[in-house]
Amino acid sequence: MQDGNGLDHLAGERAMAQFDLQAMKVYLAGGQREYEISTKMAQLVANDPVFSKEDRVRLARKDLYKNSLRKAGHAWKTILEKGLSEVEGLKLRHFVDEPTYTDLHWGMFIPAIKGQGTEEQQHKWLPLAYKMAIIGCYAQTELGHGSNVQGLETTATFDPTTDEFIMHSPTVTSTKWWPGGLGKASTHALVYARLITDKKDHGIHAFIAPIRSLEDHTPLPNVTVGDIGVKFGNGGYNTMDNGFLRFDHVRIPRENMLMRLATVTKDGKYVRSNKPRQLGYGAMVFVRQGIVIDASIYLSRAVTIAVRYSAVRRQFGNKDEPGELQVIQYRTQQSRLFPLLATAYAYRAVGFWMKSLYADVMKRLNDNDFSTLPEVHACTAGLKSITTSVTADGIEECRKLCGGHGFLCASGLPELYAAYVPACTYEGDNTILLLQVARFLLKTLSQVSKVRPVGTAAYLGNIKQLSTQNCKVSQGHDWLNTSVLLEAFEARSARQAAAVALRLAKGSGSEAEFQENTPELVESARAHCQLILVSKFIEQLQTGTPEGIRKQLEVLCYTYAFSQLIDNAGDFLATGYVTGNQIALAKEELKHMFDKIRPNAVALVDAFDHTDDYLGSALGRYDGDVYTHLYKGAFKESLNDTVVVDGYEEYLKPVLTQNLWAPHSKL
Numbered sequence: 001m002q003d004g005n006g007l008d009h010l011a012g013e014r015a016m017a018q019f020d021l022q023a024m025k026v027y028l029a030g031g032q033r034e035y036e037i038s039t040k041m042a043q044l045v046a047n048d049p050v051f052s053k054e055d056r057v058r059l060a061r062k063d064l065y066k067n068s069l070r071k072a073g074h075a076w077k078t079i080l081e082k083g084l085s086e087v088e089g090l091k092l093r094h095f096v097d098e099p100t101y102t103d104l105h106w107g108m109f110i111p112a113i114k115g116q117g118t119e120e121q122q123h124k125w126l127p128l129a130y131k132m133a134i135i136g137c138y139a140q141t142e143l144g145h146g147s148n149v150q151g152l153e154t155t156a157t158f159d160p161t162t163d164e165f166i167m168h169s170p171t172v173t174s175t176k177w178w179p180g181g182l183g184k185a186s187t188h189a190l191v192y193a194r195l196i197t198d199k200k201d202h203g204i205h206a207f208i209a210p211i212r213s214l215e216d217h218t219p220l221p222n223v224t225v226g227d228i229g230v231k232f233g234n235g236g237y238n239t240m241d242n243g244f245l246r247f248d249h250v251r252i253p254r255e256n257m258l259m260r261l262a263t264v265t266k267d268g269k270y271v272r273s274n275k276p277r278q279l280g281y282g283a284m285v286f287v288r289q290g291i292v293i294d295a296s297i298y299l300s301r302a303v304t305i306a307v308r309y310s311a312v313r314r315q316f317g318n319k320d321e322p323g324e325l326q327v328i329q330y331r332t333q334q335s336r337l338f339p340l341l342a343t344a345y346a347y348r349a350v351g352f353w354m355k356s357l358y359a360d361v362m363k364r365l366n367d368n369d370f371s372t373l374p375e376v377h378a379c380t381a382g383l384k385s386i387t388t389s390v391t392a393d394g395i396e397e398c399r400k401l402c403g404g405h406g407f408l409c410a411s412g413l414p415e416l417y418a419a420y421v422p423a424c425t426y427e428g429d430n431t432i433l434l435l436q437v438a439r440f441l442l443k444t445l446s447q448v449s450k451v452r453p454v455g456t457a458a459y460l461g462n463i464k465q466l467s468t469q470n471c472k473v474s475q476g477h478d479w480l481n482t483s484v485l486l487e488a489f490e491a492r493s494a495r496q497a498a499a500v501a502l503r504l505a506k507g508s509g510s511e512a513e514f515q516e517n518t519p520e521l522v523e524s525a526r527a528h529c530q531l532i533l534v535s536k537f538i539e540q541l542q543t544g545t546p547e548g549i550r551k552q553l554e555v556l557c558y559t560y561a562f563s564q565l566i567d568n569a570g571d572f573l574a575t576g577y578v579t580g581n582q583i584a585l586a587k588e589e590l591k592h593m594f595d596k597i598r599p600n601a602v603a604l605v606d607a608f609d610h611t612d613d614y615l616g617s618a619l620g621r622y623d624g625d626v627y628t629h630l631y632k633g634a635f636k637e638s639l640n641d642t643v644v645v646d647g648y649e650e651y652l653k654p655v656l657t658q659n660l661w662a663p664h665s666k667l
């Protein structure tokens with residue numbers, strides 16, 4: 001989508017493309033309808049001055065936050081006034097492009113009520129939440145505990161005499177700390193607290209606690225609430241009011257405990273339903289699958305900036321060609337950049353699959369079929385972990401790929417990184433989540449002789465064959481076979497998991513031994529997730545990709561798989577499945593893939609269809625007019641508001657004119 005000044009510095013690059021760009025745009029958007037909605041919403045946001053992102057990195061926190069409230073309010077008004085559908089509303093939020101309280105309201109508060117509330121409770125709370133007559137947040141994490149949810153300390157003690165729960169924060173470490181939207185915006189919090197009836201602790205349950213007046217927004221009596229402070233980077237996640245919250249014996253009605261999974265009766269009896277308690281983690285599963293789709297979007301933004309800039313930027317040259325070379329011509333630039341481009345495509349494909357996986361598990365849960373929940377949990381946790389880690393590192397790599405100019409906020413990359421990097425921590429620390437995957441793999445392997453593994457773990461059913469047969473590649477082009485590649489990833493993952501499982505099985509089964517093996521467990525979980533990513537990319541490719549884009553997707557798929565193989569060569573070699581020579585052959589094939597990507601690189605990032613407004617980058621502009629806009633941008637810098645800098649009279653002039661320190665100088 002071109003919104004530059006008409007001069008296309010990248011026209012030559014675009015003329016080289018060898019695929020159907022429009023078909024690729026539609027594929028990446030997820031279909032024609034999604035593509036049209038996306039285009040419409042992108043324009044709507046870009047043309048509305050309230051949504052301007054200009055100056056965001058320069059605003060002081062108070063102004064930044066107020067402006068973010070303004071945008072969120074305006075977004076909601078726009079949705080209502082224009083009668084936008086849910087899909088359109090979500091897209092509009094996407095293009096507004098800043099974290100805000102509505103994310104937690106729609107993304108966690110509402111899904112948690114849907115998943116954990118009884119029908120009656122849903123009837124009471126959801127209409128209010130849908131019309132935003134109340135604003136909710138998800139208050140789980142405390143100062144003292146985040147990962148260890150069972151260690152939370154906030155209490156909800158039932159008082160049968162008044163039919164109420166008494167919400168209390170008994171220690172400093174029990175203070176709720178981090179929930180987004182809690183600091184300043186929310187009127188209600190979904191609080192995770194220890195349920196206590198008749199002095200008995202029943203563990204963690206969810207409660208809806210009103211925290212601010214619906215009349216004047218002041219905190220309710222005995223509620224202490226506020227924002228936790230400035231976070232990493234300029235702009236970035238600072239548009240969000242991550243908050244703290246303490247209760248001092250605050251009473252809420254008994255009906256405010258979400259009771260789909262467990263009930264407390266009027267006389268204080270605790271009754272568990274026969275549904276698995278893990279359903280209480282449903283909102284986390286929902287958000288984690290969404291985070292995988294987001295990873296592709298964030299990575300594709302960084303890659304778009306780095307690819308376009310690499311095609312504009314020229315350094316050095318060689319005696320065979322006139323002029324300087326575009327930096328995208330350098331093999332080292334390609335070997336850092338093209339695998340990230342392929343990764344953004346891989347994550348898009350996997351994101352589509354995750355959507356269907358989530359829809360399937362929701363359908364099953366509604367029919368009281370909980371059989372696939374452990375696998376879905378392992379998938380969402382593991383892929384959230386891998387994709388966010390790779391994306392955060394990938395954004396930073398793109399910044400470096402843009403040299404010095406990448407370090408300027410005008411490149412858009414520092415702010416992108418600051419907004420994205422907390423995804424490695426929120427919704428589950430990435431190491432903690434990989435350990436969950438490892439536990440799932442151990443359990444699956446321990447039962448493999450009795451229960452045939454299904455879904456993404458099905459390959460573990462072939463563990464014997466995968467452990468004994470080695471890779472048969474003898475020439476480079478033998479690698480150009482998706483079954484060969486898949487088997488390599490399966491064998492590596494199965495062998496890594498089996499090795500650590502065997503070591504643990506030989507031991508005493510103590511927690512200390514498990515801890516001792518956690519680095520290997522994490523590595524085996526990573527191997528399993530990389531297999532899922534490669535296999536789902538291949539699967540997507542083989543199921544109805546339009547002819548005009550299939551070849552390019554194949555090239556990207558091989559690029560992704562080869563680069564994963566090479567980056568993890570140590571693991572592949574250690575399992576004994578591949579030899580050093582086979583890895584070297586894959587390296588050669590990867591270079592051939594780079595040659596195929598090169599003429600298509602700019603068009604492949606154009607296909608993500610990020611507008612200039614959304615990218616917010618002088619380096620990643622569609623028209624490639626980088627230098628003019630970097631130069632113009634400098635004049636927006638507040639230090640340049642005056643020609644002579646504020647502070648000259650007090651601090652510079654004395655230095656320049658009075659030689660204050662000269663008498664003592666030894667120089």
Ligand SMILES: CCCCCCCC/C=C\CCCCCCCCCC(=O)SCCNC(=O)CCNC(=O)[C@H](O)C(C)(C)COP(=O)(O)OP(=O)(O)OC[C@H]1O[C@@H](n2cnc3c(N)ncnc32)[C@H](O)[C@@H]1OP(=O)(O)O
Nearest residue numbers: 075093102103106107140146147149278281377426427428
């Ligand atoms: C304007 C208009 C429109 C706007 C619209 C906007 C819409 C936006 C939409 C979406 C955007 C959303 C944006 C959200 C931003 C994110 C903000 C971040 C929020 C947070 O961070 S919330 C806090 C998250 N916290 C965590 O993730 C904590 C991590 N810890 C855990 O997950 C768990 O405690 C644990 C997994 C580590 C637990 O370990 P353990 O002690 O073993 O726990 P147990 O409770 O005993 O469980 C054991 C048993 O359960 C299995 N299990 C664990 N988790 C799950 C699960 N999620 N699902 C299913 N099963 C689970 C576990 O494997 C064990 O199984 P086993 O017994 O072994 O078989």
Ligand SMILES: Cc1cc2nc3c(=O)[nH]c(=O)nc-3n(C[C@H](O)[C@H](O)[C@H](O)COP(=O)(O)OP(=O)(O)OC[C@H]3O[C@@H](n4cnc5c(N)ncnc54)[C@H](O)[C@@H]3O)c2cc1C
Nearest residue numbers: 138139140141145146147178179180422426427428429431
């Ligand atoms: C921007 C942002 C937004 C957030 N929004 C919300 C929100 O809306 N609602 C909410 O409730 N929470 C929210 N959180 C909190 C977030 O979910 C937690 O920070 C996250 O779950 C990690 O928990 P922690 O901070 O306790 O980390 P810790 O568990 O203390 O982790 C610290 C380190 O210890 C390691 N570690 C911990 N336990 C183990 C173990 N058993 N084995 C090996 N290593 C271990 C971790 O890997 C990590 O390296 C948010 C956090 C951030 C940064």
